Structure formats: C-alpha cells, structure tokens
C-alpha cells in the first residue's frame with residue numbers, strides 16, 4: 226500500500242473504524258493487503274485521490290487543530306474527521322469521505338467482523354449451493370427434498 | 373462456446389454473419405435471437421465469465437472481478453456520483469438487482485412526439501415485453517422471502533396511504549440470499565448470463581471473453597467487422613493477442629458509457645454530434661433507519677418493493693439492503709459514531725430513492741485518461757436536487773411511520789433525523805447539489821439516442837446507424853429518454869426489435 230505509510234494507514238484505519246464494541250480490533254497489515262488489491266483493480270486516479278486526501282487531512286489538522294494529525298489523540302482525530310465530513314463545502318467534505326471507502330470496506334468485509342453482525346457469507350454460500358434452479362418450466366424438486 | 377483467454381491460442385481471424393460487442397442487456401438478446409435463427413454469431417466481451425460457483429456473496433471480490441474499475445466509476449461534476457458498471461458475461465445484468473419493469477406508458481407517447489419514434493408501436497412493444505417476462509420468469513417478489521427490512525418499509529408506506537407494492541423481478545424460485553448485486557449465488561436471477569447467453573451458445577454462438585473490441589472496420593461506407601485484442605484478466609492490459617472478425621452486420625452493445633466512448637475514440641457514426649451527449653443516469657440517494665428491534669439485513673431480496681406515489685413527478689423509491697461493508701459507507705460519520713451505529717447493523721434498514729425523470733443531462737467524453745476509460749460529466753441541476761431531497765424526506769417519513777428511532781440521510785446539515793421535527797426542518801431547508809454526501813446511479817442511458825431525425829439522433833428506430841450501413845447500436849445508449857423505471861427490460865425489448873431488423877437485413881441479402 227504505497228499511497229500512505231504504514232503508520233499513517235494505521236492512524237487512518239483507527240480514526241475511521243473507531244472501536245466497534247464487541248468486534249475485533251483493526252488489523253492494519255491484513256487490511257492493507259486488501260486496500261492494495263482494491264486500488265490495483267480500480268482506476269489509477271482513486272489511489273492518487275486517496276493520497277491527496279491523506280495529505281489534505283494532515284494540512285487541515287494543522288489549520289483547524291493547530292497540531293499534526295499524528296499528534297492528535299485518537300478521539301480528537303475522529304472528531305476532526307466528523308467535522309470535515311459534516312462540512313457543506315464539497316471539497317473539504319470529500320477529503321473526509323473518500324478515504325472512508327477502502328478503509329471501512331477493508332474492516333467490515335472481514336468474516337470475523339461481518340459474522341457477529343449477522344452476515345455470514347460462507348454459510349449463505351453453502352445454503353445457496355444446495356439450491357437447484359433450472360430454466361425448465363417444470364421445476365425439479367429441491368436437492369435437499371430429493372435426498 | 374464461451375472462450376476464455378486459455379482457450380485461444382495466438383491471434384484470431386475469422387468471419388461471421390454478425391459480430392456483437394458486449395454481452396449485456398442489449399448484446400445478449402441479439403446474440404440469442406440471431407444465433408437461434410441459424411446465423412453465425414460472434415460476441416466480444418471485455419469482462420470474464422463467471423458462474424454461480426464463483427458468486428461468493430463477497431461484495432469487494434465481485435467489484436474487483438465483475439465491475440469496471442472495481443466499481444470505482446464516478447461522474448465528474450457536482451456532486452460526485454458513483455455510477456457502477458458491470459464488466460462480465462451478461463454485462464451489468466449479472467450484477468443488477470433483478471427489477472423487471474415495463475417503461476411507463478406516457479414515455480412512449482413522448483418518444484413518438486418528441487423523438488419521432490412513431491414506428492415503435494405500443495402493441496408491438498407490449499408483445500415483446502410479454503414475451504420477455506415469460507422468458508425471464510418475471511413475477512412479483514415473494515413477500516415470504518423478501519426479508520423484514522422490505523416488509524417494515526412497506527408497512528410504513530401503507531400506514532401513510534402511499535401507493536406501493538412488491539416489485540416484478542426476473543428471478544425464478546428466489547430464496548432471498550441478499551446478494552443480487554454481487555452475482556446471484558443460487559442461479560435464481562435470470563440475468564443475461566444465465567438466460568440469453570446459454571441459449572445463444574447452444575445455437576452455436578461463440579463468446580470471446582476478456583476480449584476488448586477496439587475499432588469497427590469500415591469499407592465503402594459500410595461496417596464490415598470488428599478488430600480488437602485480448603486483455604489480461606488481472607491488469608486489464610492488452611496481452612498481445614489480437615482478434616479480427618469480418619461480418620455482414622456489426623452491433624455495438626457496450627453500454628451507455630462505453631458505446632459512445634468507443635465511437636468517440638474512433639470518430640465514427642457521429643454526423644449528428646449527439647454521440648456521448650444526453651446522458652441520463654437516474655441519480656439516487658439513500659436513507660438508513662435505526663430500529664429498536666432487529667430487522668436482520670441483508671438476508672432477503674435486496675430490492676423487492678417500491679413506493680411509486682410520486683412517479684409522475686419523477687421520484688421512485690426502491691429498496692436495497694446491503695452487507696455490512698457497504699452499509700458502513702452509507703453512514704455519514706467516522707470513528708466512534710460510525711462504529712456505534714455499525715454495531716446496531718442488525719437493527720438497521722436501508723432504502724433508495726431515484727430521480728426517475730430528471731432535467732439534468734450529462735455527457736460521455738474522451739478525456740485521454742490512462743487505460744481504457746472515458747470521462748463521465750454530470751451535474752445535478754436545481755430541480756433534480758429538489759427531487760432528491762423530496763425522495764429522501766419521503767423515505768424518512770416512511771421509516772418513522774414504520775417505527776424507526778432515527779433516520780440518516782446523505783444531506784449535509786441533515787445527516788441525522790431524530791424525529792418529525794428534524795424531518796420538517798429538512799423539508800423546509802434549501803439544499804444544494806454540493807450538500808449531498810454520497811449519491812449513486814445505476815441506469816446510464818441516452819448517449820447514442822435513437823430518433824426519427826438524423827440531425828438529432830445517432831440511430832434509427834431500428835437501431836441502425838444513420839451514418840454507417842450494416843452497423844447497429846443497441847444497449848442503454850439508444851434509449852432516448854428515461855423510461856421512468858429501471859431500464860433493463862426496455863433495453864432488452866429494443867434488442868429484440870433490433871434482432872428482428874437485422875434478421876430482415878440478412879435474409880434479404882442472402
């Protein structure tokens with residue numbers, strides 16, 4: 226994940242994801258792999274925008290808080306982000322909104338996060354595999370029924 | 373046969389009666405109809421071929437495999453709008469929500485009067501719609517499997533006395549796995565990859581996947597085929613192998629963004645200057661509601677019910693539950709605020725509202741971006757911002773009527789509505805396009821519109837180009853104005869018509 230350093234990514238992940246109660250902590254390395262893959266598969270501009278947003282966020286931190294983003298405590302980083310996201314200036318808001326896309330996805334797609342929230346993709350996949358849907362007008366019985 | 377990159381050795385040079393670029397709602401039906409008539413048909417599809425075995429209910433994985441640019445396609449303008457496009461056998465239908473609606477009746481009248489399309493008769497269109505509905509097993513969503521989110525929203529709408537109901541869908545025996553937009557894992561959804569394409573292949577059509585058409589070959593004012601190249605499945609870059617197909621008829625069905633881009637790049641079929649213009653997209657907002665009790669998303673049918681009380685004013689509400697990783701993006705908060713809401717994900721519902729009739733028109737242009745990527749320019753105009761707001765307020769009102777504790781909207785200044793007072797405040801407020809935190813759109817249309825006048829349209833009512841003989845364009849790009857509803861059935865209907873005209877053309881010349 227070359228768009229930002231590992232430390233910066235860790236700060237961003239913590240600031241965007243927070244610490245959802247009862248869910249596992251962020252996993253910067255594992256999530257960084259996904260983010261890198263996601264950027265590689267997409268339009269090259271998105272990675273550049275992510276980089277620019279990170280940079281702008283750090284500048285805004287100086288302007289609005291008088292301190293670098295890294296030196297804010299975790300709570301203050303989250304508050305800064307929420308202020309930015311609530312801005313009615315679309316450019317400023319964009320700086321807060323866009324990085325959230327890969328960062329939040331990288332966390333909530335993890336099975337150890339999604340399953341406790343009630344989304345068990347693997348179980349649903351198994352269940353769907355049992356279904357037999359043909360394009361025939363007369364339906365064959367379901368596989369489970371037939372056994 | 374469906375041919376993957378491994379099935380092709382070296383360059384390909386061959387002939388066919390018909391060559392089709394794109395295998396989605398436009399290309400798929402044409403391939404089936406003409407192959408079924410005994411013509412030799414070749415389809416070039418840039419995306420890969422995936423089956424239900426590959427559909428693993430993993431949104432990000434499907435974005436990276438089956439969506440263009442990993443679903444990062446965004447319009448340039450105010451606000452930025454996410455405009456996802458499928459790139460796979462079956463086109464966007466493989467990853468769409470399966471709503472199958474006929475276009476609104478007054479729209480055809482408008483096409484007759486303002487687009488000179490009097491040759492498209494209502495009776496003919498209804499016959500085609502009827503045939504498609506049977507072929508695609510279209511029926512209303514089953515409330516038994518729809519899921520609690522939809523049932524709750526509908527109950528709220530009914531309480532308010534709004535016109536609403538279950539959507540017709542092209543799904544057979546759907547059990548509501550909540551994953552239409554990531555590929556249907558049970559094979560229920562009758563998208564083009566499981567309906568038209570298998571029939572086309574059975575009748576002898578060859579589908580070349582990971583194969584990007586590059587140019588129409590032109591000789592003496594006629595299209596005589598297509599040239600293109602194969603692309604690497606991972607990088608999307610040319611892998612060094614080329615394809616040339618010589619054909620009596622050439623069909624461009626690359627969708628409403630990539631068809632005009634293709635033509636603009638080649639400088640073809642654009643004597644009207646209309647190629648790429650008139651882009652309509654059905655921009656949409658969403659509302660997220662928090663309840664005291666669990667609603668159990670995303671199990672159920674993601675998009676299975678509607679509220680069409682204001683369809684005459686161009687506002688349609690259609691539902692959509694999504695897995696946590698997408699849901700988290702709809703919340704306009706970061707950190708603790710996002711986290712505390714996400715831990716209540718099981719108690720949340722989400723619904724969408726689209727501006728189905730809009731005054732905003734965008735444009736597809738060649739911005740010379742890296743790779744094979746057009747620019748999509750689109751700005752939401754004042755009246756449409758108003759409609760987006762009305763739709764969002766309406767959704768919030770419905771959620772509250774259904775018992776929601778809080779509703780979250782994408783309008784800055786109104787992210788969190790705690791009850792009717794906040795709702796009234798939002799209703800009275802003046803909002804601007806710049807206030808919208810996140811918008812998406814799923815129905816690009818109109819960029820190579822059909823019409824009766826060669827000065828104002830790109831193709832005739834038959835879908836044949838005004839400029840180039842034996843060249844047809846048939847996909848969302850030819851639909852001249854919003855059908856007022858989700859467009860796949862109308863695109864397929866136009867494709868069925870187009871196949872008939874191509875058949876006439878080919879049989880006349882033989």
Ligand SMILES: Cc1cc2nc3c(=O)[nH]c(=O)nc-3n(C[C@H](O)[C@H](O)[C@H](O)COP(=O)(O)OP(=O)(O)OC[C@H]3O[C@@H](n4cnc5c(N)ncnc54)[C@H](O)[C@@H]3O)c2cc1C
Nearest residue numbers: 394396398418463464468469470471585627847848858860
């Ligand atoms: C998430 C989502 C949900 C939706 N839900 C619904 C719904 O419920 N109901 C509804 O009616 N509509 C829905 N839609 C919209 C609907 O699916 C599209 O309107 C429809 O599929 C468009 O058909 P098309 O033929 O124009 O393009 P597509 O179906 O997109 O097909 C175009 C194909 O052309 C290929 N292609 C492009 N360029 C080239 C090239 N140069 N060479 C080779 N191949 C190329 C692409 O890879 C693609 O596969 C949804 C869309 C999305 C994104």
